[in-house]
Amino acid sequence: MKIHKVYSTTDVHVAGEAFRIIHHVPFIHYRSLEQLYEKFPLMYEEEKNLLLNEPRGFAGLNGCLALPPISPSADVAVLFFNHEGTVPVHYGGIVAVITSLLECGHLPSNKSGEYKIETVTGLISVTAVMEKEEVVSVKLESGPCRVIQTDVPFSHTQFNTKFSLVQADQLYAVFERRDFPFEIRVEDLSELKRWGRTVFQALDSDIPVKVAILLDDSALGEERIRSVTFRDDQFIVRSPGFGPTLACYTSLLSKGALRMEQGLVNESIFNSRLSAQAAEQTENGYQFAVTSRGFITGLQTFVLDPTDPLAAGFLLT
Structure with missing residues (x-):
């Protein structure tokens, strides 16, 4: 050699x-x-x-x-x-x-x-x-995160729903899991991957989104959510994702589903976790403190x- x-x-x-x-x-x-x-x-x-x-x-x-x-x-x-x-x-x-x-x-x-x-x-x-x-x-x-637009229509032959556009470290499309007939779990991975492909095929080309998040907030009463994040190449992010976690948190705060003093734990499809806490709200958006370990x-x-x-x-x- x-x-x-x-x-x-x-x-x-x-x-x-x-x-x-x-x-x-x-x-x-x-x-x-x-x-x-x-x-x-x-x-x-x-x-x-x-x-x-x-x-x-x-x-x-x-x-x-x-x-x-x-x-x-x-x-x-x-x-x-x-x-x-x-x-x-x-x-x-x-x-x-x-x-x-x-x-x-x-x-x-x-x-x-x-x-x-x-x-x-x-x-x-x-x-x-x-x-x-x-x-x-x-x-x-974190830097400031803010909701750009809510209730953006998403029309497709398989799905007819809405999503939110959230600016965190980049622009995210945040969808709610309750609008779809599957769970965020490894057993439904094939359905999730098809969902990711469908989203990027159907997203308006005028919307510069390269990342889509599917958010399950059914355990929000325990200050816990579950999410899965797809890039535009359909690759699944192998963690809850710092940016996706902040985008979900921002979306929930803007809807009044969470209060500033409430923390949030985001779980991935394979149960890894990230913890976040809202730090302050300014005219530029929400700022957060995120805790993890490498x-x-x-x-x-x-x-x-x-x-x-x-x-x-x-x-x-």
Whole structure:
């Protein structure tokens, strides 16, 4: 085997969603995180494909690049990306990165447990609780989330219902499970996947939605919901999802189904959980505190053999 390039990564899952934190990428010059964000798709296309695509990755894998901070107030800077390109912010990725940096000794821990993460959307505050050199809880503050439109008609030969448009970390279409003849459970996975395909086939092309959520609020009296989230490529998000959880919470608050002082636990189709609590309401929307935990699943070294015919990888969804 010939070795052309070597990459080290730390893999972390957060409530079932997988993140690959990449170390030792080739150096490029940049004056700001925003400039690196713009350069990344072209400058790191080879690394993105090699490390996220199959056979080394898979369709649901997210990438994180941890960097020295530019802001004097930050502890670390992070750039997020997926198979399509860069992502402005990924709250689950923040949990993954702070867990990896603290547990692997790349970021010194402090007594307060408070850290500032620099992203292209600004600084994000996190509180990491450590016990016996292990991160057991990470709490972070979200940006504003708001309902854009309610009761948007959705017409299809199989379904005739309505949904809400909610802006969180991105724009979400939130549907209510009670309008459909199946449950959010693994046993109904085939029906759920057909639902996801149908939604994106029927959504108005004028609505820039790339993520659809099916929300079951039947246990809302216990401050608990269940949801499943589909991307526009019909891939199911492998966690309750930070953005989807905040979109559901925002939708329920706007309808008066929850009060600000009530917390919320969102469960995925395979019972992983995220906990959220409304922090404040401003003219820009609701802001939340979300609590979760990351688990390191592997410390890996990947090599690029110049004779490998699948260096760019492939994706099957």
